[in-house]
Amino acid sequence: MKRMMFFAVMAALFISVMSCSYTPLIVDTDGDVVSGSIAEMVPVTLGGFEQWLVIRGVDRTNPVLLFIHGGPGFPETPLFHSMCGDLQEDFVVVTWDQRGAGLSYSKDVPVESMTVEQFITDAHELVGYLKERFGVEKIYIVGHSWGSVLGMHLIDRYPEDFYAYVGIGQVVNMHENERISYEYVYNRAMELNDKKAIRELEEVGPPVNGLYGDDPTDIDKLLTQRKWLLKYGGALYGKTSYLSYYPTYILSPEYSIFDSLNVLRGSKKSGELMNVQLRAVDLYTEIPEVEVPVYFFTGRHDYNTPFELVEEYYSILKVPRKELIWFEESAHSPNIEEPERFTRLMVEKVLAETYSRFP
Numbered sequence: 219m220k221r222m223m224f225f226a227v228m229a230a231l232f233i234s235v236m237s238c239s240y241t242p243l244i245v246d247t248d249g250d251v252v253s254g255s256i257a258e259m260v261p262v263t264l265g266g267f268e269q270w271l272v273i274r275g276v277d278r279t280n281p282v283l284l285f286i287h288g289g290p291g292f293p294e295t296p297l298f299h300s301m302c303g304d305l306q307e308d309f310v311v312v313t314w315d316q317r318g319a320g321l322s323y324s325k326d327v328p329v330e331s332m333t334v335e336q337f338i339t340d341a342h343e344l345v346g347y348l349k350e351r352f353g354v355e356k357i358y359i360v361g362h363s364w365g366s367v368l369g370m371h372l373i374d375r376y377p378e379d380f381y382a383y384v385g386i387g388q389v390v391n392m393h394e395n396e397r398i399s400y401e402y403v404y405n406r407a408m409e410l411n412d413k414k415a416i417r418e419l420e421e422v423g424p425p426v427n428g429l430y431g432d433d434p435t436d437i438d439k440l441l442t443q444r445k446w447l448l449k450y451g452g453a454l455y456g457k458t459s460y461l462s463y464y465p466t467y468i469l470s471p472e473y474s475i476f477d478s479l480n481v482l483r484g485s486k487k488s489g490e491l492m493n494v495q496l497r498a499v500d501l502y503t504e505i506p507e508v509e510v511p512v513y514f515f516t517g518r519h520d521y522n523t524p525f526e527l528v529e530e531y532y533s534i535l536k537v538p539r540k541e542l543i544w545f546e547e548s549a550h551s552p553n554i555e556e557p558e559r560f561t562r563l564m565v566e567k568v569l570a571e572t573y574s575r576f577p
Contacts, residue, residue, distance in 0.1 A: 287365050290337075309564075356381045452522060513540070
């Protein structure tokens with residue numbers, strides 16, 4: 219079995235390397251390219267630094283949907299286009315590998331540019347590019363985890379740019395986020411009498427002001443807590459590993475094996491650089507009101523960004539239209555844990571309630 223897995227991985231790596239420059243066209247059932255469709259990888263300069271997009275849609279005149287990944291530094295381009303590919307029927311779907319992440323990873327990214335404010339600026343420039351590129355006045359935006367911080371700031375500052383916002387694994391208040399997440403994991407370890415988990419979590423200790431330990435650039439303690447969070451179902455519901463998602467990256471036509479490796483490099487580097495700033499996020503005080511319709515797609519089992527904080531924030535957020543939608547078989551990532559339901563709700567609810575081609 220181990221030998222078979224080895225050869226399967228080697229074959230996947232070979233395919234990945236051979237196909238790294240190939241972006242599949244959108245074709246119909248006869249194998250013909252769909253007229254008016256779009257499928258491309260494109261670099262754009264945002265904040266003075268080259269960053270990469272993957273754009274796919276059956277009809278380039280459909281509304282534009284920008285997906286902002288989490289992490290910080292963990293791009294979801296292969297997962298989103300693979301698992302939520304049906305969205306391409308109703309949207310022009312744009313995934314963006316942020317500075318320092320995935321396709322946009324580079325050792326030359328200035329350390330001083332890795333700030334929340336710079337990422338918001340990059341995102342705003344990207345929205346402007348997409349509006350001009352597709353000749354539209356507004357787009358849709360989906361933010362996952364860290365991306366949900368950027369998403370909320372974008373709709374707060376530039377409401378005129380958006381039809382609606384969807385938050386997945388919505389970040390609310392990082393001090394409370396880490397307190398609740400740690401308590402959940404530690405209590406589960408005690409309930410199960412998991413001595414190894416108890417020992418490691420006690421060595422980490424509970425977070426203070428959202429941080430584990432004295433050195434904010436040292437994320438090893440945070441990763442230890444997240445390891446046990448994953449094991450106890452607070453990150454993925456019904457799974458204890460992300461392993462099943464790895465082949466999606468390795469076999470992605472948009473990613474070479476080197477890009478896949480850069481996902482890991484960028485995620486670690488971004489985490490170290492962004493840890494302090496991310497821990498300061500508090501949407502209760504920063505963004506109590508917005509002018510754009512808001513939908514929170516929330517996993518019932520999410521303790522990565524605890525669902526109870528999303529529920530509380532939802533109750534106080536002043537907004538013209540809002541809805542909290544529960545995903546009962548998801549934790550932190552409903553878009554990959556329940557992709558069919560996620561896709562259906564994006565079309566039948568979000569799009570149906572907020573978009574008109576002829577307003």
